[in-house]
Amino acid sequence: MQVTKLSEHLGAEVTGIDLRQPLDAATRRLLNQAVVEHIALVIRDQELTPNQFLTATQLFGEAMDQNYAEHGVPGVPFVNYVSNQFTDKAGNPLKSAAKWHTDSTNFECPPKYTALYALELPDSGGGTAFCNMRAGYAALPEEIRRHIDGFKTVNVRLGSAVKEKYNALAIEAQKAGNVVPVVHPLVRTNPENGQKSIYFNPNKTENIVGMSPEESQELLDDLLQRAMKPEYLYTHQWRKGDLLIWDNRAAMHKANYDYDMNQHRLLYRVCIKGERPV
Template sequence: MNASASLSPAQSIRIDKVKEHIGAIVTGIDLARPLDGATRKALYDAVVENVVLVIRGQDHLTPGQLQAAAEMFGELMEDQNRRYLVDGFPLISVLDNHHLDSKGQPAKVGANATWHTDHTNQELPPKFTMLYAVAVPDRGGGTAVCNARAGYEALPDELKRRIDGARTENTLISSARMKTANPDIVKAQRESTRPPTVHPLVRTHPETGTKALWFHKAKTERVSGLSPEETQEFLQELTDRITQPQYCYTHEYRKGDLLIIDDRASLHKAGFDYDHSQHRRLYRMLVRGDRPY
Protein backbone atom coordinates (compact mmCIF):
# COMPACT_ATOMS: atom_id res chain seq x y z
CA MET A 1 0.00 0.00 0.00
CA ASN A 2 1.43 3.35 -1.03
CA ALA A 3 0.48 6.85 -0.04
CA SER A 4 1.74 10.20 -1.15
CA ALA A 5 1.19 13.84 -0.26
CA SER A 6 2.36 17.15 -1.64
CA LEU A 7 4.87 19.35 0.13
CA SER A 8 6.37 22.53 -1.18
CA PRO A 9 6.90 22.67 -4.96
CA ALA A 10 10.46 21.39 -4.44
CA GLN A 11 9.55 18.32 -2.36
CA SER A 12 7.17 15.40 -2.76
CA ILE A 13 6.74 13.00 0.11
CA ARG A 14 6.06 9.29 -0.34
CA ILE A 15 5.04 6.98 2.49
CA ASP A 16 5.19 3.25 1.78
CA LYS A 17 3.86 0.72 4.27
CA VAL A 18 6.27 -2.12 5.05
CA LYS A 19 3.84 -4.68 6.54
CA GLU A 20 0.15 -4.86 7.33
CA HIS A 21 0.60 -4.35 11.07
CA ILE A 22 3.80 -2.34 11.33
CA GLY A 23 6.25 -0.07 9.60
CA ALA A 24 6.39 2.60 6.92
CA ILE A 25 9.21 4.24 4.97
CA VAL A 26 9.29 7.90 3.93
CA THR A 27 11.20 9.17 0.90
CA GLY A 28 11.24 12.40 -1.06
CA ILE A 29 11.75 14.71 1.89
CA ASP A 30 14.64 16.80 3.25
CA LEU A 31 14.44 17.40 7.00
CA ALA A 32 17.05 20.16 6.73
CA ARG A 33 14.43 22.32 5.03
CA PRO A 34 11.33 23.86 6.65
CA LEU A 35 8.19 21.74 6.49
CA ASP A 36 4.68 23.14 6.51
CA GLY A 37 2.08 22.19 9.10
CA ALA A 38 0.28 19.70 6.86
CA THR A 39 3.51 17.84 6.17
CA ARG A 40 4.45 17.71 9.83
CA LYS A 41 1.02 16.32 10.65
CA ALA A 42 1.30 13.71 7.89
CA LEU A 43 4.61 12.49 9.33
CA TYR A 44 3.32 12.51 12.90
CA ASP A 45 0.17 10.63 11.95
CA ALA A 46 2.24 8.08 10.02
CA VAL A 47 4.26 7.28 13.15
CA VAL A 48 1.10 6.74 15.21
CA GLU A 49 -0.60 4.66 12.51
CA ASN A 50 2.39 2.46 11.61
CA VAL A 51 4.09 2.33 15.06
CA VAL A 52 7.52 2.79 13.47
CA LEU A 53 8.45 5.20 10.68
CA VAL A 54 11.74 5.43 8.76
CA ILE A 55 12.70 8.68 7.03
CA ARG A 56 15.36 7.89 4.44
CA GLY A 57 18.16 9.95 2.94
CA GLN A 58 19.02 12.35 5.78
CA ASP A 59 22.79 11.71 5.95
CA HIS A 60 23.56 15.41 5.37
CA LEU A 61 22.00 16.64 8.63
CA THR A 62 24.10 18.49 11.20
CA PRO A 63 23.33 17.78 14.88
CA GLY A 64 21.49 21.10 15.04
CA GLN A 65 19.36 20.25 12.03
CA LEU A 66 18.70 16.79 13.43
CA GLN A 67 17.52 18.20 16.75
CA ALA A 68 15.31 20.75 14.99
CA ALA A 69 13.74 17.94 12.94
CA ALA A 70 13.14 15.86 16.06
CA GLU A 71 11.50 18.81 17.82
CA MET A 72 8.80 18.84 15.13
CA PHE A 73 7.42 15.76 16.91
CA GLY A 74 7.34 17.31 20.39
CA GLU A 75 9.44 18.49 23.31
CA LEU A 76 12.70 16.58 23.68
CA MET A 77 13.68 15.17 27.06
CA GLU A 78 17.00 14.12 28.55
CA ASP A 79 18.13 10.55 28.14
CA GLN A 80 18.73 8.70 31.42
CA ASN A 81 22.14 7.68 30.12
CA ARG A 82 24.09 10.93 30.30
CA ARG A 83 27.51 9.38 29.72
CA TYR A 84 27.66 9.73 25.94
CA LEU A 85 26.23 12.89 24.39
CA VAL A 86 26.84 14.81 21.18
CA ASP A 87 29.11 17.77 22.00
CA GLY A 88 26.99 20.87 22.45
CA PHE A 89 23.72 18.94 22.17
CA PRO A 90 22.78 17.46 25.56
CA LEU A 91 19.43 16.17 24.22
CA ILE A 92 21.16 13.90 21.68
CA SER A 93 22.74 10.80 23.18
CA VAL A 94 25.15 8.47 21.40
CA LEU A 95 24.90 4.69 21.05
CA ASP A 96 28.24 3.41 19.80
CA ASN A 97 29.79 -0.06 19.81
CA HIS A 98 33.25 1.53 20.12
CA HIS A 99 32.47 3.06 23.50
CA LEU A 100 34.45 1.95 26.54
CA ASP A 101 33.00 0.79 29.84
CA SER A 102 33.70 2.30 33.27
CA LYS A 103 37.00 0.37 33.44
CA GLY A 104 38.22 1.64 30.08
CA GLN A 105 37.58 -1.65 28.31
CA PRO A 106 35.44 -2.13 25.17
CA ALA A 107 31.84 -2.05 26.30
CA LYS A 108 30.09 -5.41 26.26
CA VAL A 109 26.85 -4.68 24.47
CA GLY A 110 24.01 -6.95 23.57
CA ALA A 111 24.38 -9.71 26.14
CA ASN A 112 21.24 -8.58 27.98
CA ALA A 113 19.33 -7.02 25.09
CA THR A 114 15.61 -7.68 25.46
CA TRP A 115 12.36 -6.35 24.07
CA HIS A 116 11.42 -3.18 25.93
CA THR A 117 10.04 0.31 25.79
CA ASP A 118 12.18 3.17 27.03
CA HIS A 119 12.44 4.76 30.49
CA THR A 120 9.50 3.05 32.20
CA ASN A 121 10.98 4.02 35.56
CA GLN A 122 10.10 7.66 34.88
CA GLU A 123 6.77 9.30 35.65
CA LEU A 124 6.59 10.78 32.13
CA PRO A 125 8.33 8.30 29.83
CA PRO A 126 8.98 9.22 26.19
CA LYS A 127 6.24 8.91 23.62
CA PHE A 128 8.70 8.67 20.72
CA THR A 129 12.20 7.23 20.51
CA MET A 130 14.24 8.46 17.54
CA LEU A 131 17.38 6.77 16.23
CA TYR A 132 19.57 8.40 13.57
CA ALA A 133 22.16 6.30 11.74
CA VAL A 134 25.58 7.95 11.70
CA ALA A 135 27.70 4.84 10.99
CA VAL A 136 26.41 1.38 10.13
CA PRO A 137 27.98 -2.07 9.62
CA ASP A 138 27.83 -3.80 6.26
CA ARG A 139 24.95 -5.96 7.45
CA GLY A 140 22.98 -6.63 10.64
CA GLY A 141 22.76 -4.35 13.65
CA GLY A 142 19.17 -3.39 12.97
CA THR A 143 16.49 -2.25 15.38
CA ALA A 144 13.53 -4.58 15.78
CA VAL A 145 10.13 -3.12 16.67
CA CYS A 146 6.91 -4.97 17.49
CA ASN A 147 3.37 -3.63 17.38
CA ALA A 148 2.32 -4.25 20.98
CA ARG A 149 -1.13 -2.92 20.14
CA ALA A 150 -1.81 -5.59 17.53
CA GLY A 151 -0.16 -8.18 19.76
CA TYR A 152 -2.43 -7.26 22.66
CA GLU A 153 -5.54 -7.40 20.48
CA ALA A 154 -4.65 -10.97 19.48
CA LEU A 155 -4.32 -12.24 23.08
CA PRO A 156 -6.90 -14.74 24.35
CA ASP A 157 -9.79 -13.08 26.18
CA GLU A 158 -8.97 -15.03 29.34
CA LEU A 159 -5.45 -13.59 29.41
CA LYS A 160 -6.76 -10.09 28.70
CA ARG A 161 -9.05 -10.40 31.72
CA ARG A 162 -6.14 -11.62 33.83
CA ILE A 163 -3.97 -8.60 33.06
CA ASP A 164 -6.75 -6.01 33.04
CA GLY A 165 -5.84 -3.49 35.73
CA ALA A 166 -2.42 -5.05 36.43
CA ARG A 167 0.31 -2.65 37.46
CA THR A 168 4.08 -2.74 37.10
CA GLU A 169 6.67 -1.43 39.57
CA ASN A 170 9.57 0.04 37.61
CA THR A 171 13.15 0.68 38.73
CA LEU A 172 16.53 1.04 37.04
CA ILE A 173 16.98 -2.74 37.10
CA SER A 174 14.92 -5.61 38.49
CA SER A 175 16.42 -7.35 41.50
CA ALA A 176 15.86 -10.63 39.64
CA ARG A 177 18.28 -9.50 36.92
CA MET A 178 21.06 -7.89 38.93
CA LYS A 179 23.50 -10.79 38.56
CA THR A 180 23.68 -10.35 34.79
CA ALA A 181 23.10 -6.60 34.53
CA ASN A 182 25.51 -3.78 33.75
CA PRO A 183 27.48 -3.14 36.99
CA ASP A 184 27.03 0.63 36.65
CA ILE A 185 23.23 0.25 36.53
CA VAL A 186 23.26 -2.17 39.46
CA LYS A 187 25.34 0.27 41.51
CA ALA A 188 22.99 3.15 40.69
CA GLN A 189 19.94 1.09 41.65
CA ARG A 190 21.45 -0.01 44.96
CA GLU A 191 22.31 3.59 45.82
CA SER A 192 18.91 4.92 44.80
CA THR A 193 16.37 5.93 47.45
CA ARG A 194 13.64 6.55 44.89
CA PRO A 195 10.59 4.27 45.20
CA PRO A 196 9.49 2.25 42.17
CA THR A 197 7.42 4.07 39.56
CA VAL A 198 4.05 2.38 39.12
CA HIS A 199 2.50 2.14 35.66
CA PRO A 200 -0.22 0.05 33.98
CA LEU A 201 0.83 -3.17 32.27
CA VAL A 202 -1.77 -2.49 29.58
CA ARG A 203 -1.51 1.07 28.39
CA THR A 204 -4.19 3.14 26.64
CA HIS A 205 -2.88 5.24 23.78
CA PRO A 206 -3.80 8.89 24.52
CA GLU A 207 -4.41 9.72 20.84
CA THR A 208 -6.08 6.61 19.44
CA GLY A 209 -7.71 5.12 22.55
CA THR A 210 -6.30 1.70 21.66
CA LYS A 211 -4.62 -0.59 24.21
CA ALA A 212 -1.17 -2.15 24.13
CA LEU A 213 1.07 -4.20 26.36
CA TRP A 214 3.65 -1.80 27.72
CA PHE A 215 6.68 -2.75 29.81
CA HIS A 216 10.44 -2.93 30.09
CA LYS A 217 11.16 -6.40 31.39
CA ALA A 218 14.60 -5.54 32.78
CA LYS A 219 13.22 -2.54 34.71
CA THR A 220 10.10 -4.26 36.08
CA GLU A 221 10.54 -5.28 39.70
CA ARG A 222 7.04 -6.72 40.02
CA VAL A 223 3.76 -7.17 38.22
CA SER A 224 0.74 -7.05 40.54
CA GLY A 225 0.59 -10.18 42.70
CA LEU A 226 3.85 -11.71 41.44
CA SER A 227 7.33 -12.04 42.90
CA PRO A 228 10.29 -10.53 41.01
CA GLU A 229 11.22 -13.96 39.62
CA GLU A 230 7.62 -14.76 38.64
CA THR A 231 7.38 -11.33 37.06
CA GLN A 232 10.32 -12.02 34.77
CA GLU A 233 8.82 -15.33 33.66
CA PHE A 234 5.38 -13.82 33.07
CA LEU A 235 6.71 -10.87 31.08
CA GLN A 236 8.73 -13.27 28.94
CA GLU A 237 5.55 -15.23 28.23
CA LEU A 238 3.79 -12.03 27.17
CA THR A 239 6.78 -10.99 25.07
CA ASP A 240 6.77 -14.31 23.24
CA ARG A 241 3.08 -13.90 22.46
CA ILE A 242 3.26 -10.39 20.99
CA THR A 243 6.56 -10.59 19.11
CA GLN A 244 5.23 -12.92 16.46
CA PRO A 245 6.68 -12.21 12.99
CA GLN A 246 3.51 -10.61 11.64
CA TYR A 247 3.67 -7.92 14.34
CA CYS A 248 7.41 -7.18 14.02
CA TYR A 249 9.69 -5.26 11.71
CA THR A 250 13.49 -5.23 11.88
CA HIS A 251 15.03 -2.19 10.26
CA GLU A 252 18.57 -2.57 8.97
CA TYR A 253 19.97 0.92 8.73
CA ARG A 254 21.39 2.87 5.87
CA LYS A 255 23.50 5.84 6.84
CA GLY A 256 21.20 8.83 7.26
CA ASP A 257 18.08 6.89 8.21
CA LEU A 258 15.93 8.45 10.93
CA LEU A 259 13.88 5.81 12.74
CA ILE A 260 10.91 7.03 14.82
CA ILE A 261 9.15 4.63 17.22
CA ASP A 262 5.82 5.26 18.96
CA ASP A 263 6.80 3.96 22.39
CA ARG A 264 3.19 3.99 23.60
CA ALA A 265 2.22 1.12 21.30
CA SER A 266 5.39 -0.91 20.85
CA LEU A 267 8.38 -2.75 22.21
CA HIS A 268 11.78 -2.64 20.53
CA LYS A 269 15.27 -4.07 20.84
CA ALA A 270 18.69 -3.58 19.31
CA GLY A 271 20.28 -6.19 17.10
CA PHE A 272 23.85 -7.33 17.68
CA ASP A 273 24.11 -9.72 14.74
CA TYR A 274 26.93 -7.87 13.00
CA ASP A 275 30.71 -7.74 12.75
CA HIS A 276 31.68 -5.80 15.87
CA SER A 277 34.97 -4.75 14.34
CA GLN A 278 32.80 -2.53 12.16
CA HIS A 279 31.41 0.73 13.46
CA ARG A 280 27.77 1.12 14.52
CA ARG A 281 26.91 4.59 15.76
CA LEU A 282 23.40 5.93 16.33
CA TYR A 283 22.18 9.23 17.75
CA ARG A 284 19.17 8.88 20.03
CA MET A 285 16.55 11.49 20.89
CA LEU A 286 13.48 11.10 23.08
CA VAL A 287 10.22 13.04 22.83
CA ARG A 288 8.56 13.64 26.19
CA GLY A 289 5.27 11.83 26.71
CA ASP A 290 2.34 11.82 29.11
CA ARG A 291 1.79 9.75 32.22
CA PRO A 292 0.65 6.28 31.11
CA TYR A 293 -2.88 5.25 31.98
Protein backbone atom coordinates in the same frame (compact mmCIF):
# COMPACT_ATOMS: atom_id res chain seq x y z
CA MET B 1 6.40 13.60 0.45
CA GLN B 2 5.51 9.92 0.11
CA VAL B 3 4.65 7.47 2.88
CA THR B 4 4.96 3.77 1.93
CA LYS B 5 4.21 0.82 4.20
CA LEU B 6 7.16 -1.50 4.87
CA SER B 7 5.19 -4.47 6.21
CA GLU B 8 1.61 -5.45 6.85
CA HIS B 9 1.45 -4.59 10.57
CA LEU B 10 4.31 -2.22 11.23
CA GLY B 11 6.67 0.25 9.64
CA ALA B 12 6.52 2.88 6.92
CA GLU B 13 9.06 4.72 4.86
CA VAL B 14 8.98 8.44 4.17
CA THR B 15 10.74 9.83 1.10
CA GLY B 16 10.80 13.17 -0.61
CA ILE B 17 11.39 15.47 2.37
CA ASP B 18 14.42 17.31 3.68
CA LEU B 19 14.14 17.79 7.43
CA ARG B 20 16.61 20.71 7.33
CA GLN B 21 13.95 22.78 5.55
CA PRO B 22 10.88 24.21 7.27
CA LEU B 23 7.81 22.00 6.75
CA ASP B 24 4.27 23.28 6.39
CA ALA B 25 1.57 22.46 8.93
CA ALA B 26 -0.09 19.81 6.75
CA THR B 27 3.19 17.90 6.29
CA ARG B 28 3.95 18.07 10.02
CA ARG B 29 0.48 16.74 10.78
CA LEU B 30 0.90 13.89 8.28
CA LEU B 31 4.23 12.88 9.83
CA ASN B 32 2.75 12.85 13.34
CA GLN B 33 -0.22 10.78 12.17
CA ALA B 34 2.07 8.39 10.33
CA VAL B 35 4.19 7.53 13.37
CA VAL B 36 1.07 6.75 15.43
CA GLU B 37 -0.48 4.69 12.63
CA HIS B 38 2.62 2.81 11.41
CA ILE B 39 4.40 2.72 14.82
CA ALA B 40 7.87 2.91 13.24
CA LEU B 41 8.68 5.50 10.63
CA VAL B 42 11.90 5.74 8.66
CA ILE B 43 12.60 9.06 7.01
CA ARG B 44 15.18 8.39 4.29
CA ASP B 45 18.15 10.31 2.92
CA GLN B 46 18.65 12.92 5.62
CA GLU B 47 21.92 14.74 6.14
CA LEU B 48 21.87 16.10 9.67
CA THR B 49 24.22 17.54 12.26
CA PRO B 50 23.29 16.66 15.85
CA ASN B 51 21.59 20.05 16.24
CA GLN B 52 19.63 19.56 13.01
CA PHE B 53 18.65 16.07 14.16
CA LEU B 54 17.35 17.53 17.44
CA THR B 55 15.37 20.18 15.56
CA ALA B 56 13.93 17.52 13.22
CA THR B 57 12.77 15.33 16.12
CA GLN B 58 11.03 18.32 17.68
CA LEU B 59 8.49 18.09 14.86
CA PHE B 60 7.13 15.20 16.95
CA GLY B 61 7.18 16.78 20.39
CA GLU B 62 9.43 17.94 23.18
CA ALA B 63 12.88 16.38 23.66
CA MET B 64 13.66 15.03 27.14
CA ASP B 65 16.71 14.03 29.17
CA GLN B 66 17.90 10.45 28.75
CA ASN B 67 19.10 7.77 31.15
CA TYR B 68 22.73 7.75 30.02
CA ALA B 69 23.91 11.33 30.47
CA GLU B 70 27.50 10.09 30.03
CA HIS B 71 26.69 9.24 26.39
CA GLY B 72 25.50 12.75 25.53
CA VAL B 73 26.84 14.47 22.43
CA PRO B 74 29.04 17.27 23.85
CA GLY B 75 27.46 20.70 23.60
CA VAL B 76 24.15 19.45 22.21
CA PRO B 77 21.28 19.08 24.69
CA PHE B 78 19.06 15.97 24.55
CA VAL B 79 21.11 14.14 21.89
CA ASN B 80 22.93 10.96 22.92
CA TYR B 81 25.31 8.68 21.09
CA VAL B 82 24.36 5.04 20.67
CA SER B 83 27.50 3.04 19.99
CA ASN B 84 28.42 -0.64 19.93
CA GLN B 85 31.81 0.39 21.36
CA PHE B 86 30.45 1.33 24.79
CA THR B 87 31.83 -1.08 27.38
CA ASP B 88 31.15 -2.01 31.00
CA LYS B 89 33.73 -1.56 33.74
CA ALA B 90 35.41 -4.84 32.81
CA GLY B 91 35.83 -3.65 29.22
CA ASN B 92 33.19 -5.95 27.74
CA PRO B 93 30.79 -4.56 25.11
CA LEU B 94 27.62 -3.33 26.84
CA LYS B 95 25.39 -4.72 24.09
CA SER B 96 22.65 -2.33 25.14
CA ALA B 97 19.08 -2.97 24.07
CA ALA B 98 19.76 -6.59 23.09
CA LYS B 99 16.52 -7.72 24.74
CA TRP B 100 12.98 -6.75 23.75
CA HIS B 101 11.89 -3.64 25.64
CA THR B 102 10.17 -0.28 25.46
CA ASP B 103 12.28 2.74 26.38
CA SER B 104 12.96 4.36 29.74
CA THR B 105 10.01 3.09 31.78
CA ASN B 106 11.82 4.27 34.92
CA PHE B 107 10.52 7.77 34.15
CA GLU B 108 7.12 8.90 35.38
CA CYS B 109 6.45 10.23 31.89
CA PRO B 110 8.49 7.91 29.63
CA PRO B 111 9.29 8.89 26.05
CA LYS B 112 6.38 8.43 23.69
CA TYR B 113 8.81 8.35 20.80
CA THR B 114 12.47 7.53 20.38
CA ALA B 115 14.36 8.71 17.32
CA LEU B 116 17.69 7.41 15.98
CA TYR B 117 19.85 8.72 13.18
CA ALA B 118 22.54 6.52 11.63
CA LEU B 119 26.08 7.85 11.34
CA GLU B 120 28.15 4.68 10.96
CA LEU B 121 26.87 1.19 10.19
CA PRO B 122 28.28 -2.31 9.90
CA ASP B 123 28.45 -3.78 6.38
CA SER B 124 25.41 -5.94 7.13
CA GLY B 125 23.16 -6.74 10.09
CA GLY B 126 22.86 -4.43 13.10
CA GLY B 127 19.16 -3.85 12.45
CA THR B 128 16.57 -2.60 14.92
CA ALA B 129 13.72 -5.07 15.39
CA PHE B 130 10.19 -4.07 16.34
CA CYS B 131 7.07 -5.89 17.45
CA ASN B 132 3.61 -4.36 17.24
CA MET B 133 2.33 -4.75 20.81
CA ARG B 134 -1.04 -3.25 19.92
CA ALA B 135 -1.62 -6.21 17.59
CA GLY B 136 0.03 -8.49 20.15
CA TYR B 137 -2.44 -7.40 22.80
CA ALA B 138 -5.45 -7.68 20.50
CA ALA B 139 -4.43 -11.23 19.55
CA LEU B 140 -4.32 -12.50 23.16
CA PRO B 141 -7.13 -14.81 24.25
CA GLU B 142 -9.85 -12.79 25.97
CA GLU B 143 -9.32 -14.45 29.36
CA ILE B 144 -5.63 -13.44 29.34
CA ARG B 145 -6.51 -9.88 28.38
CA ARG B 146 -9.00 -9.76 31.25
CA HIS B 147 -6.42 -11.28 33.60
CA ILE B 148 -3.66 -8.74 32.87
CA ASP B 149 -5.73 -5.60 32.21
CA GLY B 150 -5.37 -4.17 35.72
CA PHE B 151 -1.76 -5.28 36.33
CA LYS B 152 0.83 -2.70 37.26
CA THR B 153 4.60 -2.87 36.84
CA VAL B 154 7.07 -1.36 39.32
CA ASN B 155 9.86 0.30 37.33
CA VAL B 156 13.39 1.19 38.41
CA ARG B 157 16.61 2.01 36.56
CA LEU B 158 17.92 -1.55 36.86
CA GLY B 159 15.20 -4.11 37.37
CA SER B 160 15.41 -7.48 39.09
CA ALA B 161 16.27 -9.34 35.88
CA VAL B 162 19.47 -7.40 35.13
CA LYS B 163 20.87 -6.60 38.56
CA GLU B 164 23.18 -9.61 38.41
CA LYS B 165 24.89 -8.13 35.37
CA TYR B 166 26.07 -5.16 37.37
CA ASN B 167 28.15 -4.91 40.52
CA ALA B 168 26.75 -3.17 43.57
CA LEU B 169 28.64 0.06 42.95
CA ALA B 170 27.38 0.35 39.41
CA ILE B 171 23.83 -0.26 40.57
CA GLU B 172 24.09 2.54 43.12
CA ALA B 173 25.62 4.92 40.61
CA GLN B 174 23.00 4.15 37.98
CA LYS B 175 20.09 4.40 40.37
CA ALA B 176 21.29 7.62 41.94
CA GLY B 177 19.10 9.80 39.76
CA ASN B 178 16.03 7.63 40.06
CA VAL B 179 15.59 6.14 43.48
CA VAL B 180 11.79 6.18 43.67
CA PRO B 181 10.18 3.30 41.76
CA VAL B 182 7.59 4.32 39.16
CA VAL B 183 4.38 2.34 38.69
CA HIS B 184 2.93 1.92 35.18
CA PRO B 185 0.02 -0.09 33.78
CA LEU B 186 1.04 -3.32 32.04
CA VAL B 187 -1.62 -2.57 29.43
CA ARG B 188 -1.71 1.07 28.38
CA THR B 189 -4.06 3.04 26.16
CA ASN B 190 -2.57 5.35 23.55
CA PRO B 191 -4.42 8.68 23.97
CA GLU B 192 -3.93 9.46 20.27
CA ASN B 193 -6.09 6.58 19.02
CA GLY B 194 -7.59 4.92 22.11
CA GLN B 195 -5.85 1.61 21.34
CA LYS B 196 -4.44 -0.67 24.01
CA SER B 197 -0.97 -2.21 23.99
CA ILE B 198 1.14 -4.42 26.19
CA TYR B 199 3.66 -2.10 27.80
CA PHE B 200 6.75 -3.09 29.79
CA ASN B 201 10.51 -3.09 29.92
CA PRO B 202 11.81 -6.37 31.38
CA ASN B 203 15.14 -4.71 32.27
CA LYS B 204 13.47 -2.02 34.32
CA THR B 205 10.69 -4.03 35.90
CA GLU B 206 11.41 -4.81 39.52
CA ASN B 207 8.15 -6.73 39.80
CA ILE B 208 4.45 -6.66 38.99
CA VAL B 209 2.46 -5.30 41.95
CA GLY B 210 1.47 -8.26 44.13
CA MET B 211 4.02 -10.67 42.62
CA SER B 212 7.62 -11.59 43.38
CA PRO B 213 10.31 -10.50 40.89
CA GLU B 214 10.66 -14.12 39.72
CA GLU B 215 6.93 -14.62 39.15
CA SER B 216 6.78 -11.25 37.41
CA GLN B 217 9.58 -12.01 34.95
CA GLU B 218 8.01 -15.38 34.21
CA LEU B 219 4.66 -13.76 33.44
CA LEU B 220 6.30 -11.11 31.25
CA ASP B 221 8.28 -13.76 29.35
CA ASP B 222 5.12 -15.75 28.76
CA LEU B 223 3.25 -12.66 27.62
CA LEU B 224 6.01 -11.78 25.17
CA GLN B 225 5.96 -15.24 23.64
CA ARG B 226 2.20 -15.14 23.19
CA ALA B 227 2.13 -11.61 21.77
CA MET B 228 5.06 -11.87 19.36
CA LYS B 229 3.69 -13.41 16.23
CA PRO B 230 6.05 -13.36 13.23
CA GLU B 231 3.63 -11.23 11.23
CA TYR B 232 3.80 -8.47 13.87
CA LEU B 233 7.58 -8.15 13.57
CA TYR B 234 9.58 -5.80 11.42
CA THR B 235 13.36 -5.43 11.40
CA HIS B 236 14.71 -2.14 10.21
CA GLN B 237 17.90 -2.70 8.22
CA TRP B 238 19.68 0.61 8.42
CA ARG B 239 20.85 2.76 5.52
CA LYS B 240 23.02 5.78 6.02
CA GLY B 241 20.86 8.90 6.22
CA ASP B 242 17.93 7.08 7.86
CA LEU B 243 16.10 8.85 10.65
CA LEU B 244 14.00 6.25 12.43
CA ILE B 245 11.32 7.24 14.93
CA TRP B 246 8.95 4.88 16.74
CA ASP B 247 6.05 4.91 19.14
CA ASN B 248 7.16 3.35 22.44
CA ARG B 249 3.53 3.16 23.52
CA ALA B 250 2.69 0.61 20.84
CA ALA B 251 5.89 -1.33 20.17
CA MET B 252 8.71 -3.19 21.80
CA HIS B 253 12.09 -3.13 20.10
CA LYS B 254 15.62 -4.46 20.34
CA ALA B 255 18.99 -4.02 18.70
CA ASN B 256 20.33 -6.98 16.73
CA TYR B 257 23.90 -8.03 17.55
CA ASP B 258 24.33 -10.15 14.45
CA TYR B 259 27.38 -8.47 12.93
CA ASP B 260 31.12 -8.06 13.32
CA MET B 261 31.47 -5.98 16.49
CA ASN B 262 34.80 -4.61 15.23
CA GLN B 263 32.78 -2.54 12.79
CA HIS B 264 31.50 0.65 14.36
CA ARG B 265 27.75 1.11 14.68
CA LEU B 266 27.11 4.69 15.73
CA LEU B 267 23.85 6.61 15.90
CA TYR B 268 22.37 9.73 17.47
CA ARG B 269 19.39 9.28 19.75
CA VAL B 270 16.66 11.64 20.99
CA CYS B 271 13.72 10.80 23.25
CA ILE B 272 10.43 12.67 22.90
CA LYS B 273 8.51 13.22 26.10
CA GLY B 274 5.24 11.34 26.51
CA GLU B 275 2.26 11.53 28.83
CA ARG B 276 2.01 9.50 32.02
CA PRO B 277 0.89 6.02 30.88
CA VAL B 278 -2.73 5.10 31.68
